[in-house]
Amino acid sequence: DAGVTQSPTHLIKTRGQQVTLRCSPKSGHDTVSWYQQALGQGPQFIFQYYEEEERQRGNFPDRFSGHQFPNYSSELNVNALLLGDSALYLCASSPGNSPLHFGNGTRLTVT
């Protein structure tokens, strides 16, 4: 049984570009959350998706947007990339309101 899978594992983008990160939740999980982990910091909550709708959002600008598909997979989109967006982006899933299972993340570098 595969856990939470994220793609790509690493990504390099230029300032001002747009990026899309992808996440497939663990089998049986219908809720997906995204976190940003800057170097040397703890993860920070970006948003949560359930039933294809954004249910909760953290303190992130509108440049960060997401989507959840009918098969529960999810995408995180970041527009107009800034150098400060360089981080490890973690996807987590759960069956409803239950403890999160995290993927290994996508390392985004903005140059």
Add this chain to the structure above:
Amino acid sequence: AQSVTQPDIHITVSEGASLELRCNYSYGATPYLFWYVQSPGQGLQLLLKYFSGDTLVQGIKGFEAEFKRSQSSFNLRKPSVHWSDAAEYFCAVGEGGTGFQKLVFGTGTRLLVSP
């Protein structure tokens, strides 16, 4: 707003010695509390959680944690550390009605295990 403080950035423990990682939280109501572990290049793995009941909770890999409301603490302990325990440990508190989803993490404590 909720917050989590992990006062120790790094801790070095000899293999076989006991371990205690400190965590203090700020939250008005009864919190959902978690400890996660992150190995290099990996995601986070849940060690244990507390949201009600017995204040001493047991987790995986021989870890335990004790919720102390009077001290706003949720310290992680292990009686005998193994070299494979070397990793980054994060304490987190859950917000609001969906306490498992929107987590506020501390800055982490890096555990080094010496032979």
